[in-house]
Amino acid sequence: MNSTISPPLAWSDSLLLGNIGIDDEHAVLAECIGRLQSARDEDLALALDEVLAHAAKHFAAENALMLDTAFPPRDCHIKEHEAVLSSLGGVKRRLTHGDVEVARRLADELASWFPAHVQHLDSALSHWLCKLRYGAKPLVLRMGRKSTAESAS
Template sequence: MSDRRHASDAPPAADFAAQLGYAPMDSIHAEFEELLRRGRIATAGNWLPLLVELDAHLRSHFEAENRWMIDTDFPPRDCHIDEHAAVLKSSAEVLQLASAGDFGAAPSFLESLADWFPGHAAYLDSALAAWMCKRQFGGRPVVLHRPTKAQTA
């Protein structure tokens, strides 16, 4: 897998911490980021269990976000839900291949998720987090960021 940088407005996937100020979403994102980190060091022997765990996580992750959007009548929910559906379709296809012993698509799928996630979180999920906080607490989320080790080095 490459260690390429992402767009200047999103940190590299390995360093991205999707703290958006809505605790349930932040927790789900932390779990997802851990799966992405594990994918960066996956070997042939652990691809299938990782992909099974990742697919289950994605289904649960997106189900929670979709439910929040539908239950609260989040205005731009349709494109967000459609994006989730596209990722789930890809995950199912990669998992099907891996279940048949073909792990060729797994590394690029994980890399694609790592490339996709910072932008998705920064734009779509951050809007949902703000919406949920406004409804629950009456205002926008406040997130304090500490510099990472890489930023202070």
């Protein structure tokens, strides 16, 4: 049974940063988190594995971008990625022992964490990358849809 506290995370253009590669990866990660939130108990392990695999790949790519471009606050950003991966791994271990509720809580925490991470840490990275390449901040056009996180507040 799905006992998620909040509605599943959904991608929206409010999370766009103006870097198509990062934005595309974020859209996939948001979808993975939403599926984890709405997964049936018997599907939680598979959904958690999907989040963990995509997050690991995405974070590694972002970490490499930050290191390759000498992004000034990279250490803090990389440490946050490491903390999320550590939490995912810990919850995966607990889920293998039947702790469904900890996986449900993690899913909701990820849905709360993700928009803030994108809008604060990742937006700074996107600005940095755009400034290096074009000498300016990215221009982002939004259609006015709200993310699940914004609708809940």
